[in-house]
Amino acid sequence: MAEAIQIQVNGEQRGCRADATVGDLLRELAIKIERVAVELNLEILDRKDFDHRSLKQGDRVEILSFIGGGV
Amino acid sequence: MTDDRLIIAGREFKSRLWVGTGKYKDFAETKKAIEASGADVVTVAVRRVNITDHSKENLLDYLDPKKYIILPNTAGCYNVEDAVRYARLARAAGVSDLIKLEVLGDERTLFPDTAGLIEAAKILIKEGFIVLPYTNDDPIVAQKLVDIGCPVVMPLAAPIGSGLGIRNPYNLKIIMEMIKVPIIVDAGVGTASDAAFAMELGADAVLMNTAIAGAQDPIAMAEAMKYAVYAGRLAYKAGRIPRKLYATASSPIEGML
Numbered sequence: 181m182a183e184a185i186q187i188q189v190n191g192e193q194r195g196c197r198a199d200a201t202v203g204d205l206l207r208e209l210a211i212k213i214e215r216v217a218v219e220l221n222l223e224i225l226d227r228k229d230f231d232h233r234s235l236k237q238g239d240r241v242e243i244l245s246f247i248g249g250g251v
Numbered sequence: 252m253t254d255d256r257l258i259i260a261g262r263e264f265k266s267r268l269w270v271g272t273g274k275y276k277d278f279a280e281t282k283k284a285i286e287a288s289g290a291d292v293v294t295v296a297v298r299r300v301n302i303t304d305h306s307k308e309n310l311l312d313y314l315d316p317k318k319y320i321i322l323p324n325t326a327g328c329y330n331v332e333d334a335v336r337y338a339r340l341a342r343a344a345g346v347s348d349l350i351k352l353e354v355l356g357d358e359r360t361l362f363p364d365t366a367g368l369i370e371a372a373k374i375l376i377k378e379g380f381i382v383l384p385y386t387n388d389d390p391i392v393a394q395k396l397v398d399i400g401c402p403v404v405m406p407l408a409a410p411i412g413s414g415l416g417i418r419n420p421y422n423l424k425i426i427m428e429m430i431k432v433p434i435i436v437d438a439g440v441g442t443a444s445d446a447a448f449a450m451e452l453g454a455d456a457v458l459m460n461t462a463i464a465g466a467q468d469p470i471a472m473a474e475a476m477k478y479a480v481y482a483g484r485l486a487y488k489a490g491r492i493p494r495k496l497y498a499t500a501s502s503p504i505e506g507m508l
Contacts, residue, residue, distance in 0.1 A: 190299045209302050215311055216300060217344035224343045242299065244340050248281060248310055249296025249326050250271020250411075250460025 185237040196235055203231035205241065217244045255488070257455055259433055260381045260402035264320070266291045267450070268480040269435065271460025275469065278313040284463055285314065288473035292320045294351055294458070296327070297341045316346065322383070324351040325371075329364070334371040338380060350375060351405070353385045361411040361438075365392045369399065376400040385437050388422040393430050403432050405458065408449060409439025412461040416445035420452055427453040443472075443479035450483025451491070 184195045189205070196205060202220060206213055218225045219242040225233060235241070257264040269292040275281040285293055293314055301307050314321070323341035328334040331354060338350045354371050356364030363386050372382045376399060384396050388406045396404050406426055409415035416439065417423065427434050433455035440446050440459045449457050457480055466472035 190302050192302070211300055211302070212309075215309070215344050217297070217340040217342075219340065224339050227343070243302065244297050245300045245344060246295040246310055246321065246323060246341075247298045248272040248275060248278075249298075249324055250273040250294055250464070 185235065187235055187237070187239045187241060189241045190243055198237075200235050201231050202229075202233045202235065202241065205235065206230060206243070209243075211243060215245055218242070219244070255484070257433060259383075262320075264292060264456070266477075266480075267456040267484055268446070268476055269294065269322070269456055269458040270463060270473070270476075271458070272310060272314070273460050274464035278308060278310060280469060281310070281464075282313040284469045284473040285319070287470045287477070288463065289477040290319075292322050292458075294322045294324050294460070297323055297325075297337050297344065320349070321345060321347070322349050322351050324385075325353045327355070328353060329355050329358075331367045331371045331374070334367070335374050338371075338375050339378075342380065347381075348379055349381050349383065351383045351385060363387055363407075365389065368392075369395055372396060372401055373399050383435070388419050388426065390422065390425045390429050393426045393434075397430055397432050401432070403435055403455075404430055405435045405437035407438040408436050408445065409441075411438040412465075413439055414441030414462060414465075415439055416441050417448050417452070420448070423449070423454070424452050440476075443475040446476050446479040447483035447486070450480055451486050453487055454483075456480075 183198050185198045187196050221240050257267055266289050268288055268290045270288050270290040271294045272281050325334040325337040328337055334354045354364045354367035356362050365387055368384055372384055375382050382401050383403050384401050385405050386392055393404045409418045435456040435458050436449040436454045437458040440462045446457050463469050463473045
């Protein structure tokens, strides 16, 4: 069992497994990967890389999606 | 008007009314209003996913991206850096290179920062985006946006959400005459006659949100806007009569007693 690390997701601190990937985090949060964009430390990730990018202590993750908006 | 198609950057658009998806009571109302409007382009914003409430539904569960062209915006961005960041995020979240670019200059008026807009548009066009810029009713800025590669220009009619209607028809008319790409009047429409007026001036399309979503009956207003845009377009194509100060009788004098 890997030890826990602290990361920031959408501005909130949370713990996560030290060997977790971005894909693992999205699954844990029950977020469908279609139509979300993920920024890892200000770098926008390609959807196909979600399962290859592992998280490190202090990482800042932003998960965004489309909402109602207009003009 | 079956062959009266709106084509932007090689893409064909069926409807000349484009609508936003903000400010509705719920997603069900959003969906009904958009269906009533007949619009095939819907604008959306890009925001953080709610990671604590998984029960929250997603807008795109209600708006089938196969049926609608989803046009993400950079609303809420007040500088070039943020607008470019949101545009890139929108592309990463979505399926296309379309971006409705907004670089706002002031919170009270939501008027565009046109210098920032041009700068952000240049960066995004270089990255392969199809930039649809929300701009002021300034013909010179409109021409600059075209010169750097925007396939459409979207001048405001009045401040966003103000419902004041077409405040400067003469500037809009000049833009429509000067600019050789489609012009979409974006923001400021209050009611159906405003939308018809924009189209009669020669706009290629009208984009609105609050005028529909904020109406007492949004679904009925969406339908009204559909007809207004259609009527305005027909009238523009038909060619209105010149304005004259004095009367011209419609009934002949000949044959009178």
